[in-house]
Amino acid sequence: MSVPAFGLGTFRLQGQTVVDSVRTGLELGYRAIDTAQIYGNEAQVGQALADSGVARGEVYLTTKIWIDNLARERLIPSLRESLAKLRSDYVDLTLIHWPSPNDAVAVDEFMAALLQAKREGLTRAIGVSNFNIDLMQRAIAAVGSDEIATNQVELHPYLQNRKLAQFAREAGIGLTSYMTLAYGKVLNDPALVDIAGKHRATPAQVALAWAMQSGYAVIPSSTKRENLAGNLLAMSLRLDDEDLRRIAALDRGERLTDPAGLAPAWD
Structure with a gap:
């Protein structure tokens, strides 16, 4: 994938809380940070990056364009x-956060503008978020699949999005999973607890x-140092085929993010 496999999310984190989370994450070795215009924390993310002492070129920074x-x-x-808020001349990845409600702005219009931003050097890669297959097809028609680095979508053991995942795979477009821990629901799931015990790991x-x-x-988020450090260890955990089969069986189409008037018709 052109997008780092592991990053730090900042959704719902505000003020000093997000500054501390990003600063701690960078201290622990995180090198990808995900934010968005609507999160209202880009300035704090920028502050944490500036204060961290980590060179800008070592951090993969993502933001998202809001529907307005x-x-x-x-x-x-x-x-x-x-x-300007992020204190950077560029971001590494810019996503369309949600599709335009009722197609008020055509997909080809905002994708063309996003591609222009890349050509101007404001962003090094572009992509989408919360797009269904139809919207992905329209985005591909507008700029080509090679220009779309990822589609960031809700994806966790209870919502495995297999139809969308297959389409993205065939199109050569990566997926970024947000809400991978299903708002913490996975932490108490008996199957995941059992698998975690087998590997001396945590359900997260x-x-x-x-x-x-x-x-x-x-892109998991946390405000606690121990959780930030623990999440990083997932990068070295290898699940076996039986583990993967058990997790596959947990899929129940349970969508946790479905805002009325904003969400598309999901696949």
């Missing part, structure tokens, strides 16, 4: 505003390792 900024005349100016590490072994990037 999808129009051709708004997208690039809004990205420049994000860059098992869920993250499952996603990465499935070919997805992950």
Whole structure:
């Protein structure tokens, strides 16, 4: 994947909390950070990066364009505003956060603007988030599959998104799993607890390792140093075929993020 397999998410983290989380993550060895315009924390992420002493070129930084900024005349100016907050001349990846509700802004319009941002050097890669197959097809028609680094979607043991995953795989587009721990539900799942015990790991590490072994990037977040450190260990955990079969059986189509008026018709 062109997108790092493991990164640090910042969804719902605000103020000093996000500064501390990002700073601690960088101290522990995280080198990919995910934020978004709508999170309202780009300035704090930028502060943490600036204060960390880690060179900008060593960190893979992702932000996302909010729906209010999808129009051709708004997208690039809004990205420049994000860059100012992030204290950087560029981001490594810029995503369309959600598709335009009711197609108010056409997919080809905002994808063309996003590609222009890449050509101007404001972002090194582009992609999408919360796109279904139809929207992915339209994005591919607009800019080509080679230009789409990832589709960031809700994906966890209870929502394995197999139809979308197969389409993305055939199109050569990576998936990034958000909410991989299903708002913490996986931590008490009997199957995951059992698998974790077998490997002397934690259920969180098992869920993250499952996603990465499935070919997805992950961006878990935490405000606790021990959890940030523990999550990193998922990168060295290898699940066996029986573990993967047990996790595959947990899929029940349980979607936790489905905002009315914003979410597309899911596959």
